[in-house]
Amino acid sequence: MKTKIIKPAxxxxxxxxxxxxxxxxxxxxxxxxxxxxxxxxRYDYxxxxxxxxxxxxxxxxxxxxxxxxxxVMDWDSHRYLECYFAVPMTGAVLHHVNIRLSPDQIGYTMNHAEDSLVLLHDDFAVIAEQLDEQLPxxxxxxxxxDDQPVSTSLHTFGEYEALLDDAAADYDFPDFDENSVATLFYTTGTTGNPKGVYFSHRQLVLHTLNGxxxxxxxxxxxxxxxxxxxxxxxxMFHVHAWGVPYIATMLGVKQVYPGRYDPNKLLRLRREEGVTFSHGVPTVLQMILDCDEAENTDMSGWKLLSGGSAATQALAxxxxxxxxxxxxxxxxxxxxxxxTCTFLKHPERDLALSEQMPQRIKAGVPIGLVDIRIVNPDGTEVLHDGEATGEVVVRSPxxxxxxxxxxxxxxxxxENGWLHTGDVASMDQNSVLEIxxxxxxxxxxxxxxxxSLELENLISQHDLVAEVAVVGxxxxxxxxxxxxMIVAARGEEIDAASIQNxxxxxxxxxQINKWAIPQQIRVVMEIPKTSVGKINKKLIRTQVA
Amino acid sequence: MKTKIIKPAxxxxxxxxxxxxxxxxxxxxxxxxxxxxxxxxRYDYxxxxxxxxxxxxxxxxxxxxxxxxxxVMDWDSHRYLECYFAVPMTGAVLHHVNIRLSPDQIGYTMNHAEDSLVLLHDDFAVIAEQLDEQLPxxxxxxxxxDDQPVSTSLHTFGEYEALLDDAAADYDFPDFDENSVATLFYTTGTTGNPKGVYFSHRQLVLHTLNGxxxxxxxxxxxxxxxxxxxxxxxxMFHVHAWGVPYIATMLGVKQVYPGRYDPNKLLRLRREEGVTFSHGVPTVLQMILDCDEAENTDMSGWKLLSGGSAATQALAxxxxxxxxxxxxxxxxxxxxxxxTCTFLKHPERDLALSEQMPQRIKAGVPIGLVDIRIVNPDGTEVLHDGEATGEVVVRSPxxxxxxxxxxxxxxxxxENGWLHTGDVASMDQNSVLEIxxxxxxxxxxxxxxxxSLELENLISQHDLVAEVAVVGxxxxxxxxxxxxMIVAARGEEIDAASIQNxxxxxxxxxQINKWAIPQQIRVVMEIPKTSVGKINKKLIRTQVA
Known part of the structure; x- marks a missing residue:
């Protein structure tokens, strides 16, 4: 169609x-x-x-x-935040290396991404030395x-802080096409090699404004x-830390980067620095609640955004x-x-916090500029009645x-012009999405x-269950x-029959049908997780097969 | 420069x-x-x-x-809000007709804009009938x-509500280039004909997200x-009502449209509908504070955004x-x-409200994505010391x-790739702009x-002054x-000498030098205003010349 487009001055x-x-x-x-x-x-803006x-x-x-x-291969640091900006702002592409992958997979992604320079934390020097020959x-x-540089056989340009000390403090950042790729990172699917996803400057700016x-x-x-x-x-290597470092920087809020995650240290930093907002996957949040420092700590007012998978009722x-x-x-x-993000309507907001939890652990309401549909395999939309399920497909900038x-x-x-999430969900009349x-x-x-999620949620509410994963x-x-697959609560024992009962x-x-009760229940010490802390169902299937 | 741009799937x-x-x-x-x-x-979203x-x-x-x-020629209404969306969403351009211009100027703008259809409130039927022959x-x-349609000689397609009643309630809004023009309206300068400014879908979406x-x-x-x-x-015809109807609609907040402005009615609606946020130019805000209904009304918690020109200390x-x-x-x-928008830093926020006012009446801090400079005539930037002045030039999406x-x-x-505002301003070390x-x-x-603004501000603080304008x-x-030019406070008299003293x-x-004291001071019943309620200095200069 022929809309009016005027040539700018x-x-x-x-x-x-x-x-x-x-x-x-x-x-x-x-x-x-x-x-x-x-x-x-610590330093200011x-x-x-x-x-x-x-x-x-x-x-x-x-x-x-x-x-x-x-x-970049680093823990969460001020340096990483600086890379979030400086690398793409020069017109280069920032490859967030997933440092929790196996060395082989890391090597695969760095080759595939065609990395030309690596900002490398000392903790990963050994891996980098192993891989260096494969990365021409x-x-x-x-x-x-964070302390004294380790000695390494790698060709280094120098140490980060020393190099910054010697550099000029102004730079005329160029203008260029907003569709230029700014970031690239890899997602591990159930089969095959990690796949690279990439985001342009425009996409990140719009994600930030909307966030x-x-x-x-x-x-x-x-x-x-x-x-x-x-x-x-x-x-921070994981999906732009959900985009929050960009949002926080735009607003000029105080930011605390904790280095390598250690639950006790995270809680100490929270207390000492007055942290009010954090985000994490449920397994990390669970680790924090279970650590020593948590025991006598009041965490009132700490806002935690959970994602990656749904928090269970028990965790909530x-x-x-x-x-x-x-x-x-x-x-x-x-x-x-x-x-999507939690959005509580008025009657829900007035409930006691514990009664809000069934809503708060759902995926929430699609945010601005997100066009989302729940569709049958033929592409038709399912009813928004909180019952009917289909695949989540989406369009957004x-x-x-x-x-x-x-x-x-x-x-x-x-396929068909909609991004297929591969997630099955329902949506209720209040536009709340439930995966x-x-x-x-x-x-x-x-x-x-x-x-499998519904079953996990039910089993997690059993008093003696610390963690659970369900596969077919x-x-x-x-x-x-x-x-x-079940991990018993600390110091407790549990058997299959009691779960089935x-x-x-x-x-x-x-609420469930009788075939949903697992015949096979394994009590284990630990449930396999992926590199980003999600339950690794692919591995569990192999283990129980 | 050659950044990485990847062809989308x-x-x-x-x-x-x-x-x-x-x-x-x-x-x-x-x-x-x-x-x-x-x-x-009234109706819901x-x-x-x-x-x-x-x-x-x-x-x-x-x-x-x-x-x-x-x-569109209408007072502020639900209909106008619907036009804000429906007209551009079909791919057409929405011309916001400035209904406060003279009929001649309205005719000029409608011809210049090449309007093909007019949504016309009955109050403007007489003007439209006069102009119709000039608008082939x-x-x-x-x-x-708002009541019964007036009878008119114009060719009408029908009455708005009746037409809507008969129309289908779904429409497949098309996708098209985001750079398509969405809105057009005219600004009256000091010389010559009104000039048309225009905004694309992309620009309005970005203004909304950022707002x-x-x-x-x-x-x-x-x-x-x-x-x-x-x-x-x-x-609503005036610069997208500062973009707020778009922001409010995106957030889903309750919106109240008052029709033709009448100060007493505005205050009644505020009370009855629980209005918490409004915006206006200082002259409108002044009218509201001066109306009968204001006298015994507590307006606690009403957030008023002032713009168009700076509010005086007296009004504040x-x-x-x-x-x-x-x-x-x-x-x-x-x-x-x-x-820009008021942003108070912590020490200021902790002051009593009356002490915050000197900051609150300044233009505020540039908002996100706004690149602003205060420049000398040669384009170099002036110091941000709150003293040095220059022209405000700007880039933003x-x-x-x-x-x-x-x-x-x-x-x-x-000129030179920066939009020249024609405003002289200073900026202080806290990035607060003062026009x-x-x-x-x-x-x-x-x-x-x-x-002239500084003089107006000082004179406005005199107890017996209701309004003031200063020109050279x-x-x-x-x-x-x-x-x-001065309007005395209600029931008061004032003379030039007392102002000079x-x-x-x-x-x-x-604070000012001795040449700044006006020799010529005119006490008048009313100060000339432009169609949008700003002081009309062009006209005042002619009157006093």
């Missing part, structure tokens, strides 16, 4: 949505707020800007050019250290506003006891990531436009579909049957 | 920033919130969406095609009435969040007494409009890219520059001398 500035534009407001509004790295360094300029000069001196890919494209390393409005504008349930203090508990109730305000969000590596150098897989992801399962984790038994195992008669009540009440 | 949806995407979230989060039009109609679909069907039936220009491009009118974050994320000084109730007091102190929370913003027709069909004027506006004057209103006397008048000896204290304290 020749002199008119064509404002591109570039990551550098997110740095304009924070230092104007709250220049004195601090960036804190663990117990190592004026210094942050200068350090980003310095880092850009260091990168340029190390030969980084627009279009190059620069890898890497021209060198910048060493990042700021979502986190700030909901009265009575704010997540992140100008007075908050932010500390991530989702690693533990949080209530600690005074934590739990929120949920939903998204995935392919979606930048935020698609911040979705990966394909898989990096994997054209066919990108087309599959975007029922991954399509591939749904258990098909006796002609019925059983949600092949069964000659029923097609599949559910199998549960416990579940019978939900069969009696009609 | 063929199936991948290229999300365009279209106004329709702002409608996704409000009805999901707060479907029960209401749109209220005066005492005429589900109905709003259906009515926008209906209106789009009505427009299509009336022959509106993508790229056409559709004019107009194919017809849709009548908008939502600005208004919501500032803790301790929120303007507009999900629980607020919004009522405009800047007419009146607001303090009423319990009103005053905020300021700065912008102009060319800038969509918002560029929501600035008009020229003047409609006035190429040369567009290039002048954008000193329009470049053309600065008074050059005896080799010194005198800010030619003077053989001094180049220019300031001349003040009063100003002497500011000369003594060094």
């Amino acid at each position: 020749e002199n008119a500035h064509q404002f591109q949505l570039l990551i550098k534009s997110l740095l304009l407001s924070g230092k104007r509004c709250q220049p004195d707020n601090e960036i804190v790295f663990s117990d190592v360094i 004026r210094t942050l800007y200068k350090r980003i300029c310095k880092l850009a000069n260091v990168l340029t001196s190390a030969g980084v050019k627009a279009g190059d890919t620069v890898a 494209g890497v021209r060198g390393y910048i060493q990042m250290t 700021a409005s979502t986190f700030g504008s909901h009265e009575g349930q704010p997540l992140l506003r100008s007075d908050d203090v932010y500390m991530p508990m989702t690693p 109730q533990q949080m209530v006891k600690k005074g934590i305000l739990l929120f949920s969000a939903y998204g995935m590596s392919e979606t930048c990531p935020i698609l 911040w979705l990966t436009q394909g898989y990096y150098k994997e054209e066919a897989k990108g087309e599959e992801l975007w 029922k399962d991954r399509i591939k984790d749904v258990i098909k038994t006796g002609g019925e579909w059983v949600s 195992v092949p069964d000659d008669k029923w097609g599949e049957r559910p199998c549960a 416990y579940l019978q009540q939900f069969v009696d009440s009609g | 063929e199936n991948a949806h290229q999300f365009q920033l279209l106004i329709k995407s702002l409608l996704l979230s409000g009805k999901r989060c707060q479907p029960d919130n209401e749109i209220v039009f005066s005492d005429v109609i 589900r109905t709003l969406y259906k009515r926008i679909c209906k209106l789009a069907n009505v427009l299509t039936s009336a022959g509106v095609k993508a790229g056409d220009t559709v004019a 491009g107009v194919r017809g009118y849709i009548q908008m009435t 939502a974050s600005t208004f919501g994320s500032h803790e301790g000084q929120p303007l507009l969040r999900s629980d607020d109730v919004y009522m405009p007091m800047t007419p 102190q009146q607001m303090v007494k009423k319990g009103i929370l005053l905020f300021s913003a700065y912008g102009m027709s060319e800038t969509c409009p918002i560029l 929501w600035l008009t890219q020229g003047y409609y069909k006035e190429e040369a004027k567009g290039e002048e506006l954008w 000193k004057d329009r470049i053309k209103d600065v008074i050059k006397t005896g080799g010194e520059w005198v800010s 008048v030619p003077d053989d000896k001094w180049g220019e001398r300031p001349c003040a 009063y100003l002497q204290q500011f000369v003594d304290s060094g």
